[in-house]
Amino acid sequence: MxxxxxxxxxxxxxxxxxxxxxxxxxxxxxxxxxxxxxxxxxxxxxxxxxxxxxxxxxxxxxxxxxxxxxxxxxxxxxxxxxxxxxxxxxxxxxxxxxxxxxxxxxxxxxxxxxxxxxxxxxxxxxxxxxxxxxxxxxxxxxxxxxxxxxxxxxxxxxxxxxxxxxxxDPKQYSRIVTDFQQSLIDYYKQPVKQLPNVQYFADKLGLTANYLGDIVKHFTQKSALENIHDFVIKKAKELLVENQKLNTTEVAYELGFEYPNYFSKFFKKQVNLTPKEYRLQAIHKN
Missing domain, CATH: 2.60.120 (Jelly Rolls)
Known part of the structure; x- marks a missing residue:
C-alpha cells in the first residue's frame, strides 16, 4: 500500500x-x-x-x-x-x-x-x-x-x-453506549490479568478510542475512562462485601490491578475510604 x-x-x-x-x-x-x-x-x-x-x-x-x-x-x-x-x-x-x-x-x-x-x-x-x-x-x-x-x-x-x-439520532449512538457498558460487564465475567482501558473496548466495538469516548461522554456526561473507573469501584465493593474470604491483595488481583498498593490508593481516591475501612464499615452496617 x-x-x-x-x-x-x-x-x-x-x-x-x-x-x-x-x-x-x-x-x-x-x-x-x-x-x-x-x-x-x-x-x-x-x-x-x-x-x-x-x-x-x-x-x-x-x-x-x-x-x-x-x-x-x-x-x-x-x-x-x-x-x-x-x-x-x-x-x-x-x-x-x-x-x-x-x-x-x-x-x-x-x-x-x-x-x-x-x-x-x-x-x-x-x-x-x-x-x-x-x-x-x-x-x-x-x-x-x-x-x-x-x-x-x-x-x-x-x-x-x-x-x-x-x-x-440517539438510538444509533445510545446503542454504542449500551454495547460499551455490556462489554465492560462481560470483561469481568472471566479471569482478568489487567485493568480494562478505553482502547480495549474501542477495538471490541470496531471504533476509534476518541470516537467511542466522545459518544460515551455525550450520553453519560462522564468520560469512557470515568465510566470504567466507576464500574471497577462497583466490582471492588461487591468483592469486598460479598467475598470476605478474599483479602484486599486478592481483590486487587481479581480486578486486574498489577500492584495491590495502587488498588488501595485508587479505591481511597474514589471512595474516601481504604478497601479495609470500606469492608469494616459495610460489615458493621449489616
Missing part, C-alpha cells in the same frame, strides 16, 4: 492544486480533473474533507450525502466516486497538530467510517469559513496566525455539529 508523506505528492496523485505551504494546505475539490477511483492509500498527515453531493460507489445503494470526512496518519482509504460532487479540504501536518494541539479536537482521529453528516445550513456555515481561510492561505505566511484562528473556528463548528448529530 502506498503512503504519501507530504501534501505535494498526495495532491499530485489525486489531482489537487499544488500546496502553497508544507504545514497547512487548503483548497477546493475539482472532481472532473481528479482521480475518481483508487486502491487503498495512506497519508502521513491529517485531512479534513467537506464533500457536498458525495456518493461512494464502494457502498451499495448509497445516496449522495453532505459530509465531513477525516483521515489521520496510518489510516488507509480507497475510493470509487461519482464526479459530480463539490467540496473543500484542509490538510494539516503532524508538526502543526503537535505545536497547536489545543486547537484540534479528538475527531481528527475518528476515521473515515465516522463521518459527520451536514445539513444544508451547516454546509453554508462551513463554506463561509473556508472562503476566509482561502483568503489568508493565499497570502501565505504573512497571516499564518489568522489562518490558524479560522482553522480553529472550523474545528469548533465541527464539534458543535457532531453534538447535533449525536442528539438527533
Amino acid at each position: 502506498k503512503t504519501f508523506n507530504d501534501f505535494a505528492s498526495y495532491n499530485e496523485y489525486i489531482g489537487l492544486a499544488k500546496p502553497l505551504d508544507n504545514d497547512i494546505d487548503v483548497g477546493y475539490y475539482d472532481p472532473p480533473n481528479m482521480l475518481l477511483k483508487s486502491e487503498a492509500v495512506a497519508v502521513d498527515f491529517y485531512r479534513i474533507s467537506i464533500k457536498v453531493g458525495y456518493r461512494d460507489k464502494f457502498v451499495s445503494n448509497a445516496k449522495p450525502v453532505n459530509a465531513v470526512f477525516f483521515n489521520s496518519p496510518e489510516m488507509s482509504v480507497g475510493w470509487d466516486v461519482d464526479p459530480n460532487y463539490t467540496g473543500m479540504y484542509l490538510q494539516l501536518s503532524k508538526k502543526t497538530i503537535e505545536e497547536n494541539r489545543y486547537l484540534f479536537k479528538t475527531y481528527l482521529d475518528y476515521g473515515q467510517h465516522e463521518a459527520l453528516y451536514l445539513t444544508d445550513e451547516e454546509v453554508q456555515e462551513i463554506s463561509a469559513v473556508f472562503q476566509l481561510m482561502m483568503k489568508y492561505y493565499e497570502s501565505k505566511k504573512q497571516n499564518f496566525n489568522v489562518l490558524l484562528s479560522y482553522v480553529n473556528v472550523l474545528v469548533s463548528l465541527v464539534e458543535a455539529f457532531y453534538k447535533r448529530q449525536f442528539s438527533t
Whole structure:
C-alpha cells in the first residue's frame, strides 16, 4: 500500500492544486480533473474533507450525502466516486497538530467510517469559513496566525455539529453506549490479568478510542475512562462485601490491578475510604 508523506505528492496523485505551504494546505475539490477511483492509500498527515453531493460507489445503494470526512496518519482509504460532487479540504501536518494541539479536537482521529453528516445550513456555515481561510492561505505566511484562528473556528463548528448529530439520532449512538457498558460487564465475567482501558473496548466495538469516548461522554456526561473507573469501584465493593474470604491483595488481583498498593490508593481516591475501612464499615452496617 502506498503512503504519501507530504501534501505535494498526495495532491499530485489525486489531482489537487499544488500546496502553497508544507504545514497547512487548503483548497477546493475539482472532481472532473481528479482521480475518481483508487486502491487503498495512506497519508502521513491529517485531512479534513467537506464533500457536498458525495456518493461512494464502494457502498451499495448509497445516496449522495453532505459530509465531513477525516483521515489521520496510518489510516488507509480507497475510493470509487461519482464526479459530480463539490467540496473543500484542509490538510494539516503532524508538526502543526503537535505545536497547536489545543486547537484540534479528538475527531481528527475518528476515521473515515465516522463521518459527520451536514445539513444544508451547516454546509453554508462551513463554506463561509473556508472562503476566509482561502483568503489568508493565499497570502501565505504573512497571516499564518489568522489562518490558524479560522482553522480553529472550523474545528469548533465541527464539534458543535457532531453534538447535533449525536442528539438527533440517539438510538444509533445510545446503542454504542449500551454495547460499551455490556462489554465492560462481560470483561469481568472471566479471569482478568489487567485493568480494562478505553482502547480495549474501542477495538471490541470496531471504533476509534476518541470516537467511542466522545459518544460515551455525550450520553453519560462522564468520560469512557470515568465510566470504567466507576464500574471497577462497583466490582471492588461487591468483592469486598460479598467475598470476605478474599483479602484486599486478592481483590486487587481479581480486578486486574498489577500492584495491590495502587488498588488501595485508587479505591481511597474514589471512595474516601481504604478497601479495609470500606469492608469494616459495610460489615458493621449489616
